[in-house]
Amino acid sequence: MSHRPDARPEPTTCSAFSARLDEPLPGTAPVATTWLAIEQPGPWGARALRQSHLDPEVGAQLEQRAEGTGLRIALIRRVGRHALTAADEPRTVLLCDTRPGSAAVRSTAFTDPRELLDLDLASLAAGRIDAGEPVTNPVLLVCSNGKRDRCCAQFGRALALELTRADPAAQVWESDHLGGHRFAPTAVVLPTGYVYGRLDTGTALAALEAARRGQVLTERSRGRSTWSRPAQSAELALRAELQESDADAIRVVGEQRVGASGHAVELVARDARYRVLVDVAPAARPRPESCGKVFGTPIELRVTEVEKLA
Template structure:
């Protein structure tokens, strides 16, 4: 029984503004079983895992392990591993890939540069190149972190893979176990929850066409959670689904209330008020955790601002 996901779904807990935060994702292939903290409790060298965690800390880079869908017997270290890096901030979006037989080479990356959106260090260190294939879908399947992710995520990844969807991987952790199955889609960096295979296929087709499917969307990982909620609210209000149309240009305030400014590529601006609330009645945030009231992002108002040239003359 999937306790945390059942409670979240039955209580209609909103998905908006719940995506993991990362300007840049760094994803390393690691077959075999994963532990709860996969970078240090898988068949990746735990010393390397700790060093990677330390190198990425505070840089805006989030590291996760990935593997192909299917059985995960321990077959030893692979001869070569796929590595992906993706920057998800509008205006500087890119997705690059590489293959390496030496995962310790990742320690030679300039993590602050990666976090700021510069792919040069990835390309020179790992001989990376722009990814030219289909968009990528990473489904969270780490049952050691939360059993819902294995019970619900692994069948989804297997169904997508067996139906011929290219670019499907399992991933160690995306947060929000109670929204399983969860997935991250690159290059745009939008996360989704309570996903089903037909919906994922629609999301991936949208990426191919340069648009965002907002149904089931948790938010864009490039931004903190209030901004994730604000951007999705503007998309709904303006009926704007082009992936590169909107950007978050300012977030003011602190919990429990923020004012977020969202800009359109055509110059329009919106001011969005977002408040942090508590999800009631209490429910488990993940299987095995104590019952609590997870934080939620509630959009209080969405207001389009007048264009600068429509404001009239200033005071004389």
């Protein structure tokens, strides 16, 4: 039986507010065309790359090199294993391109964190992944960084533990910040880059199984990180319109502003072109974007029109 981990969220948590207000998920994924996931056991701070047992100088340099490239760096750790390991024990590095037609994950390892500085981040950001060995099964990174938000720690860690018990063969990692605490539990499937929110065990396993078949589970999807936020929302709406599950079947080919709050996104699917209008505006009702933060009105994205052009 599938259920949301650790019962219901407390009514004062950011995820409880978001769920109660039925905040739309599409268009809320972090934007990243490529990912670099680095195994770092032990505790993480709110800014994990600089606040963990990873050499902070290495973390700062990686962060600086990745800025503005479309590459997102995440720390990961094995589910349930937060104790530090021996300094010379090999650790995993995942390198991922999420773009349709070239989506892939490769895995390599390091013992000295300074080896990470030898990675060609510019090439990785451009989708050229040469290091490591191919990873044939999809990978799920579940946000569990409690220093960023207690919802991620409580619900994310519980989900990761349930998934490893339900399917010990599944490639599941705990991850630091994926954005969108108020959608916890939240996770990203690699290599496609589809991000999910308000996950339960059954939906997470279904998303992994779909990815194994080269498909996409749109239920509870926040969007494909490959695209901008309006394009994420548009792509999911077109998938629903066409009942299309093939991961590579839809591509975003253009986007422009329309009026004060609209975005027109052009997509290609099944040898046809489509135009999807997305309204981007502050939420009408305030809510906390993270636990303990003041109430605000985050941007909500709503599709207003799907039109076939040719």
